[in-house]
Amino acid sequence: MFEILRSVRLRRLFLGETLILMLVAMLMVRLRIRWGFEPQDVPGSDNWPYWMEVFFAGITIPPAVQLGMYYGGLYDRRGVQTGPQLLVRLALAHLLAGVALALLYYLVPRFRAQRLALGMALLISCWLLFSLRHHMAELLRAGTWRRQVLILGTGQLARWLGRQVLVHPATGYELAGFAAEQPGLEGKVLEGRPVLGSMADVQELVRRHRVDEVVFAPDERRGCAETVSKLVGVKLGGTTVWSAPQFAEHLLHCLPLELLTPSAIVFDPGFQQSPLSMALKRALDVVVSLVALILAAPILLLTALAIRLESPGPILYRQKRVGRGGRVFTIYKFRSMRVQAPGEAERLTQKNDDRITRVGRFIRLHRIDEIPQFFNVLRGDMSLVGPRPEVVYSVEELRRTVPFYDQRHAIRPGITSLGQVRFGAAVTPEEARQRLQYDLYYQKNMSMVFDLSILIDTVKVVLLRFGAR
Numbered sequence: 001m002f003e004i005l006r007s008v009r010l011r012r013l014f015l016g017e018t019l020i021l022m023l024v025a026m027l028m029v030r031l032r033i034r035w036g037f038e039p040q041d042v043p044g045s046d047n048w049p050y051w052m053e054v055f056f057a058g059i060t061i062p063p064a065v066q067l068g069m070y071y072g073g074l075y076d077r078r079g080v081q082t083g084p085q086l087l088v089r090l091a092l093a094h095l096l097a098g099v100a101l102a103l104l105y106y107l108v109p110r111f112r113a114q115r116l117a118l119g120m121a122l123l124i125s126c127w128l129l130f131s132l133r134h135h136m137a138e139l140l141r142a143g144t145w146r147r148q149v150l151i152l153g154t155g156q157l158a159r160w161l162g163r164q165v166l167v168h169p170a171t172g173y174e175l176a177g178f179a180a181e182q183p184g185l186e187g188k189v190l191e192g193r194p195v196l197g198s199m200a201d202v203q204e205l206v207r208r209h210r211v212d213e214v215v216f217a218p219d220e221r222r223g224c225a226e227t228v229s230k231l232v233g234v235k236l237g238g239t240t241v242w243s244a245p246q247f248a249e250h251l252l253h254c255l256p257l258e259l260l261t262p263s264a265i266v267f268d269p270g271f272q273q274s275p276l277s278m279a280l281k282r283a284l285d286v287v288v289s290l291v292a293l294i295l296a297a298p299i300l301l302l303t304a305l306a307i308r309l310e311s312p313g314p315i316l317y318r319q320k321r322v323g324r325g326g327r328v329f330t331i332y333k334f335r336s337m338r339v340q341a342p343g344e345a346e347r348l349t350q351k352n353d354d355r356i357t358r359v360g361r362f363i364r365l366h367r368i369d370e371i372p373q374f375f376n377v378l379r380g381d382m383s384l385v386g387p388r389p390e391v392v393y394s395v396e397e398l399r400r401t402v403p404f405y406d407q408r409h410a411i412r413p414g415i416t417s418l419g420q421v422r423f424g425a426a427v428t429p430e431e432a433r434q435r436l437q438y439d440l441y442y443q444k445n446m447s448m449v450f451d452l453s454i455l456i457d458t459v460k461v462v463l464l465r466f467g468a469r
Contacts, residue, residue, distance in 0.1 A: 004070075004075055004453075005449065005450070005453050007171070007172075009170075009171075009172045010075055013075075013136070014066070014075065016132065017062075017066065017069075017129055017132065018062050018066065020125070020128050020129065020132065021061055021062035021065055021066070021125060022058050022061075022062055024061060024121050024122075024124055024125040024128070025054065025057035025058045025060075025061040025062070025121070026054055026057070026058070027121055027124065028057055028061065028117050028118060028120075028121035029053045029054050029057050056108075060101060060104060061097070061101065061121070061125075064097035064100050064101050064104075065093060065094060065097040065122075065125060067097075068092070068093030068094065068096040068097045069089070069090070069093040069129075070456075070460070071093075071460055072089045072090075072092055072093045073089065074086075074089055074090070074093065074133075086130060086133055086134070087130055090126050090129055090130055090133075091126060094122045094123075094125060094126045097122065098118060098119065098122050101118060102115070102118065105118075146169075146172055146173055146174035147172060147173055147174065147212040147213055148173075148174050148176040148209065148210060148211045148212050148213070149165060149173050149174065149175055149176060149211070149212070149213050149214075149215060150176050150177060150178075150179060150196070150202075150205060150206065150209065150211040150213070150214050150215070151165075151175070151177075151178050151179070151214075151215045151217050152178075152179045152199050152202065152214060152215065152216050152217060152218060152227065153178065153179070153180075153181065153199075153216075153217040153218040153219065154178050154180045154181065154185065154188075154190060154195060155181075155217075155218060155219030155220075156219060157217045157218070157219050157244055157259075158178060158190075158215075158217040158218070158219075158244075159190055159191055161215060161217050161244060161247065161248065161251075162175055162178065162190065162191040162193060163191055164248065164251055164252065165251065166191060166192065166193075168251060168252075171251055173213075173251070175191075175193050176193070176196070176209050176211055177193045177194045177195060177196040177209070178190050178193065178194070178195045178196065179195070179196060179197055179198060179199045179201070179202055179205055180195050180197070180198050180199065181198070181199055181218055181220075181224075182198060183197075183198040183200065184198075185198075186198070196209060199218070199224070199227045200226065200227065200230075202214065202227060202230050202231065202234060203230055203233060203234055203237075206234055206237075206239055211239060212239065212240065213239065213240040213241075213242065213247075214231065214234055214239055214240070214241050214242070215241075215242045215243075215244060215247045216228070216231065216241065216242065216243055216244065217243075217244040217247075244259060245259040245260065245261075245264060249441065253422075253438075253441060254422075254437040254438045254440075254441045255437050255440040255441045255444065256437060257402070257403055257404060257433065257436065257437060260403070260404060260440070265404070265407065268444065270443070270444035270445060270446075271407075271410070271443055271444050273446055277446070277447070277448070280448060281383065281446075281448065281451065282380075282383075284384065284448065284451065285377050285383050285384050286377070286378060288384055288455075289374040289375075289377040289378050289384070290378070292371070292374050293371075293374050293375075296371050296374075299368060299371065300371060300372075303334055303359075303363060303368055303371075304334075306359045307334060307335055307357075307359055307360075310357055310358065310359045311338055311339075311357050311359075312339065313335060313338070313339035314335060314339075315334065315335060316332050316333070316334065316335060316372060317332070317333045317334065317335040317336070317337075317369075318330050318331070318332060319331050319333075319391060320391065320392050321389035321390060321391060321392070321413070322389060322390055322391075322392055322395045322409060322413075323381055323382070323389055323409070323412065323413050324409060324410070324411060324412045324413070325409060325410075326406070326409050328392060329376070329381040329389075330381075331373060331376055331381070331382075331389060332372040332373060332375055332376060333369045333370060333372055333373065334363055334368065334369040334371070334372060335360070335369075336356055336357065336359070336360025336361070336363055336364050336369050337355040337356050337357060337360055338355050338357060340355075366462065367462050370415060373415045374415070377415065380412075381412070381413075382412055382413050382414060382415060383411070383412040383413070383414045383415075384414055384415055384416065384451065384455065385414045385415075385416055385417060385418075385442075385450075385451045385454050385455065386411050386412050386413045386414030386417060386442075387408040387409075387411070387413050387414065387417050387419065387439040387442075387443075388413060388414065388416075388417050388419065388420055388426075389413035390432075394432075397429070398429060398432055401429055401433075402429065402432060402433045402436060404436070404440065405432075405436060407440060407443070408436060408439045408440070408443070410443065411443060411446075416454060416455065416458040417438070417439060417442065417454070418438045418439065418441065418442040418454055419435035419436070419437075419438035419439045419442075420435075420458070420461070421454060421457040421458055421460075421461050422438050423435045423438055442454075
């Protein structure tokens with residue numbers, strides 16, 4: 001869901017497909033009335049009015065189909081699939097949606113959709129969505145829909161941004177070229193794109209090459225006052241103007257540490273939530289944690305029994321982690337490793353770690369070992385969504401080597417995080433550095449909707465067993 005929230009192209013695609021599915025829902029109701037049950041066939045009640053039939057179909061069919069498409073990877077930012085792969089994924093999504101809808105309609109006898117009507121509606125939906133995405137793929141390949149970007153600068157920063165635009169074609173941008181800091185470089189090729197002119201001629205370059213967006217990215221900003229003055233006219237003329245950090249955040253959906261400065265954090269309106277937002281977040285944490293612990297009670301009991309039978313030692317694993325404000329707290333997890341021998345050095349978990357037990361490997365793969373952390377959430381040590389808490393000795397090392405690392409301790413750590421679902425587990429300092437870029441992006445853009453999207457993404461990660469070690 002994060003991808004859909006942050007990508008304009010995916011949002012438009014999602015809303016367009018929602019509209020198609022609503023029309024299919026109306027069609028199903030018409031088919032149901034034509035071939036469905038008579039009022040006396042529905043026990044104990046008359047048929048619902050037509051508008052109620054349409055409403056109920058409209059709020060059940062689109063979510064069921066689009067959730068199946070989402071978990072089938074059809075809303076990824078990598079691009080719109082086409083051909084047999086797209087058709088197979090759409091067919092599987094509609095098949096799963098059909099099973100779920102049939103079960104739902106069975107549980108709601110007042111709305112008894114005839115199987116033939118539901119099946120025909122889903123077949124029509126599958127063909128319509130396949131046709132839509134096939135034509136969209138043609139537009140993607142043609143490139144005519146992409147927004148033209150002009151990067152002001154020819155140094156390392158400008159070239160890095162140019163490479164990011166080129167390696168992320170599904171974001172909807174086409175790199176028109178570069179503008180040099182000094183005249184005389186016109187025609188030179190950088191990253192496969194030409195230098196179109198100098199920054200002093202930015203207004204003419206925007207007009208001549210039909211540029212939609214301009215990125216100000218010289219390595220040295222001193223001496224660019226005249227260019228900045230001309231960018232005022234460019235922006236007032238309707239062209240979007242970005243700074244390099246703003247465009248990188250918009251393009252990559254993270255905060256590259258190389259471009260982040262203390263002033264960017266201090267003067268940015270993000271990174272600070274209102275008391276009301278934090279109170280609502282805490283209420284969501286408590287409610288979801290209570291429901292999760294109640295529903296997971298049988299799994300908790302079976303897991304505890306399996307751990308006890310397989311190897312000696314405690315059922316729960318306790319470890320000191322760093323939380324909000326640098327405060328150290330005890331985190332609870334199901335023990336998935338053998339008990340540490342006396343004198344054995346403590347170390348982070350590695351891939352295929354020989355300390356992991358058979359039961360431990362299973363519960364780690366399916367994230368069952370994380371369930372006791374809901375108790376940490378109820379205690380107020382953690383939140384549902386937030387940066388993953390790290391062990392004390394690891395934090396001390398990362399504070400010295402990774403810039404802005406302590407910023408992640410400004411909020412409660414979480415059971416899941418944007419870094420966890422977008423990047424995965426971090427073992428090395430370099431991996432911790434890369435995951436921090438997503439954690440800081442989350443802190444800057446925190447909201448209830450953002451939290452819900454990460455929770456939905458977490459379910460997908462757990463089902464696909466991505467990132468488990």
